[in-house]
Structures are given as C-alpha cells and as structure tokens.
Amino acid sequence: MRAKLKRKSFFVDESTLRRAKKALGVKTGAEVIRLSVERIAEMGEFWEFMKKSRRTLKPGSLQRS
Numbered sequence: 001m002r003a004k005l006k007r008k009s010f011f012v013d014e015s016t017l018r019r020a021k022k023a024l025g026v027k028t029g030a031e032v033i034r035l036s037v038e039r040i041a042e043m044g045e046f047w048e049f050m051k052k053s054r055r056t057l058k059p060g061s062l063q064r065s
Helices: 014-024 029-053
Strands: none
Touching: 014 029
C-alpha cells in the first residue's frame, strides 16, 4: 500500500538538510523530509508505548521477532 502524499512548501536550513541527507543515507531533499517526518512519528508512538508499559512488563516477557 502506498502512502498518500500531499505537496507542502516550506523553508529548510540547507546545512541541516545536507546533514540529515548524509545521516539518513538518501539522495534527495524530498526523501530526507519524508523519512524524517516518518521517523519522528514512529518515535512518538514508541515513547507513548514506553510510557504506557512503564513498570508493567516483567523481564523476559517480550519476544523478539
């Protein structure tokens, strides 16, 4: 399933964009923005899970996939 894309226009610091491009290993500015936003959203979900599961999980209760 492909993600629904929406066109946006904004200003970004060029040096920050270059650093992010190198860190993420992508070629275009559009890829940097898409991947960065996606990862931030995932981190938000992860930290929400961490807050909810705090002190409720017993050691060894999670299985690795």
